[in-house]
Amino acid sequence: MTLDDIPAEQLEVHLHRGDLVIQTGPFRARIRCRIPRVKADLKLMYGHFPCDISPSFADFDISLSKAPYLRRWYKPQVLFFADRQCIFKPLPLSQAFPMLEWGLNWCIANQTTHHLILHAASLERHGRSLIMPAPPGSGKSTLCAALSCRGWRLLSDETTLLELDAAKISGPARPISLKNESVQVIQEFSKDAVLTPPVHDTIKGSVAHMRPSRDSAQSAGVTASPGLVIFPRFQKGAPLQITPTPRSAVFAGLVRNAFNFTALGRTAFHRIADVVSQSEGYDIIYSDLDEVIAQIEELAHGW
């Protein structure tokens, strides 16, 4: 069963009761929520994902609720709970859906110990993966969204997962978070892209989320072998520039972007080394999406 199979009014009941469990790749999240806007966005973004409404196992126990007391009426706020504990400071009610997304990212980064987690976007094609580790603002989510519009299977735009016993890469394939100008860029890039209405004035500026393709959602969790590691950087008006990255720098770049490298110790070291030895690494500076995608597809030619 996917989320789309649940009629809207029933979905509301399940969200209230907290027996809805959505499966995003290797993670199952129980979501409890009474905020109508969240229900609409959830349906739009997670429609293709498998879910369960009978009592079942969940990796994460999440709930979103309106802040109590005066805050019900005066500048209403939303609170995020993981394992029934309040994790973040409250946000304005209008930011409820982005908060759910950020909260789920927090759960993956903080509550999972069975994957090495990279702060990187990743996609799959013909069984091999493209990993793009980069700091916020480098345009990795935009590039990731654009590639997924061109038929690459989305693994993740934020949290790339590496198995602990082999160099196998996967991701939860959750919605791609687009910020500010990127929202319009992607809308213009592909008219098939489905986006949530943008939410303004968040800590990251204006934010909209893009729905993953049906294939990405349903194959989420299927692993890919290493292929390319690309460190992208968007630079307005710059000509496309591609330089091979030395292996040592690819290794350092992956370690720098691993959330739980220290906690997992030598296991993490060996898995990253495996990925590096089986991948080619490049630094790419780009300004035009079509141009950079053509180049990336060239690099992935033999796959």
Next chain:
Amino acid sequence: MDGSAALREALTHPESILQRTGEELGQLLAAAREAGMLGTLWHLAQIHDIDETIPEALARHLRGGFIRSEHNTEALRWELETLQNTLLNKLPAPIALKGSAYLLRQLPNAPGRISQDIDLMYPSSQVEAAEELLQFEGWTTTHHDDYDQRYYREWMHELPPLQHKVRGTTIDLHHNILPRTFKVRINPQRLWEHSLPAPLPWRYRLLCDEHMVLHCVCHLFSETDWARSIRDLYDIKVLIEHFQQTEGDGFIDRLIHEAEALGLSWILERALTLAASALHLALPERAWQPLKPHQPSAITRPLERSIYLHGINTHATDSPARDTFAQAALFVRGHYLKMPLPLLVKHLTHKALTKTPD
């Protein structure tokens, strides 16, 4: 069954994990994660030979937690090795407490356990010298506020935690196992007299078995924050069972004798009762007799016992209101025991009026 109860069951009868429904396994996961006991559960699963039968959805979290704890142990061992070769060797060997001690003695609660910091005890005449020596080795104090410094140095049983400026590891330097201002004062001399050298090549000392258990008991029952208290209770249970097994029933008599000598019988009574009812700690019948006079009064007993039972629950619970009440009561109790009332009022007033940075 809620997650907290499932965790208690799993810690005493690991096979019980196999009886849980999918939903209960999710709650068990949440409880174990909150208590920091994923690695411990995996270790238990391995020694009970059920690591291959536990549903994979839960097993992978436990396995991941265990890998994490293995790395934590490795890091802890490395820090302890490094520390004993620093300037600290100008001083007589300190007593390693808590996680470090369990590791040095290879006690059964060590595998899977995560230690947040290193606890070392020096005689009070040497503890500040140790602090100074560690400052030459890159460890710096963490509480820069004058009041906080005074709070630790004048009233507590440990100095403000030291943090390594590169590695971020923290060390708590103790000179006792309970605050100076606590309701009972412990004579640390007795702890030193009974202490033993750690096995070679370690240059540390260890509390004797009875004192090791009593320290754990003090740690739990002087706490104001009972989050993760289930782990402390589990340590108590496992240590007692292990020492009973290796030394025979005489251990429990010596434990009670030592508690009496240190003025801790009333805390031990509560800890043993709680460990017996929550984690099925089995004690010989005669052990309870000498503890009887130290029971809470008959009027408050049921309430007090129920507060401890709810106090050890995690947020994965079916009784959130009672747990919150119990934890609030334990918070107040912890503070009441920690400082005499006039000092406590002064301390809390100061804390309420000074702004803490976010």
